[in-house]
Amino acid sequence: MSLRYALLGLLVEKPATGYQLHQQFKEKRVYFWHAHHTQIYRELNRMEADEWVTSEVIPQEDLPDKKVYTVTETGRKELTNWVLHEASHPPNIKDEFLVRVAAFHTISTEQAIQLLQEIRTGYQYGVEQTRQWRNEQFGNQLPSPQEIGDYLTSEYGVRYTQTWVEWCDWAIETLKQLKEEGPCEK
Amino acid sequence: MSLRYALLGLLVEKPATGYQLHQQFKEKRVYFWHAHHTQIYRELNRMEADEWVTSEVIPQEDLPDKKVYTVTETGRKELTNWVLHEASHPPNIKDEFLVRVAAFHTISTEQAIQLLQEIRTGYQYGVEQTRQWRNEQFGNQLPSPQEIGDYLTSEYGVRYTQTWVEWCDWAIETLKQLKEEGPCEK
DNA sequence: TTCTACATGTAATGAGTTACATGATTAC
């Protein structure tokens, strides 16, 4: 059900098409929400049926027509109500890589280190990207009331990815130490 | 598909029942994998059909019978192969609370701070629980090769929850500052 | 007497993914 509210949260800022919403998910919601484009189009149809949004088809030259969605008063109220009064369930995380880590005793230490180094590279890139995005959006300025959500969540993104990088470094070090000490000590 | 490997990762350590696997998910996989018990029983049936595991029904006095699953040689090979050779897709995170944060401009600063404080309490509890678990399992000792996975992933759990607590503190401070400076400066 | 732990499941529904479809423009 939260997909609705994730979409609504973007739409209250500014009307948008399904395509644009998908782009925004990838740009500024990577670290806390993901949705496939087919899912977004389907949910927008349902929201329109429930009168949480209205749509307008805009013809374009040279490019396909687009369908712009706007939040209704009902949609606005439903969003605020959800943000305030619904309980936050802890997220049901599914991180494939950590499932691999949990099974590291089935592979060699060298192979494990290799996997950690590869994943570290990805997260390091994530840190840089998110920092850069944050800088472009806000620089050293404080956010406007409208931007407060993006300001807070992008900082979360930086910290989340940074924590991953640091954990990878620690894990690699730990494995190296165990390799040296392991055969002698125990 | 990864549920299979998450189950396999637990089963290679020690044969277990569906019920026990579910308990273990809640105990030591909270921060990176979640599965409902109905899902686990269903997947175990499929894995047995594919001969990745075998099962044995053990009658108990006073307690309901239990079905203990053991990994087969095929299961073992499939696991190692997956850990080593399948690409790690970045996780598709779905964190309801951050969707709320992204929509903070629809509620008041006081209400936002309230929500952040509530979530902080939950994560602070998580830090303590995970630290305690880690201490009970390992103390100051280095892990055995068998335990390396739990050692690495529990450290991830501590860092993940700790990052949340720190981010909450930062976010609360930021909102307080904006409340003071906001109306005058801009 | 109400709750929790033990123990395993089916059925229905809802959420999410994959494959397929269309078709122009622009950059390499």
Place this chain on the structure above:
DNA sequence: GTAATCATGTAACTCATTACATGTAGAA
């Protein structure tokens, strides 16, 4: 010529959640 971007969708499928079902033992 090959890929990416823009733009929207359907159909089929798998995965995940919720509700329901059953039954005992022990603690509060």
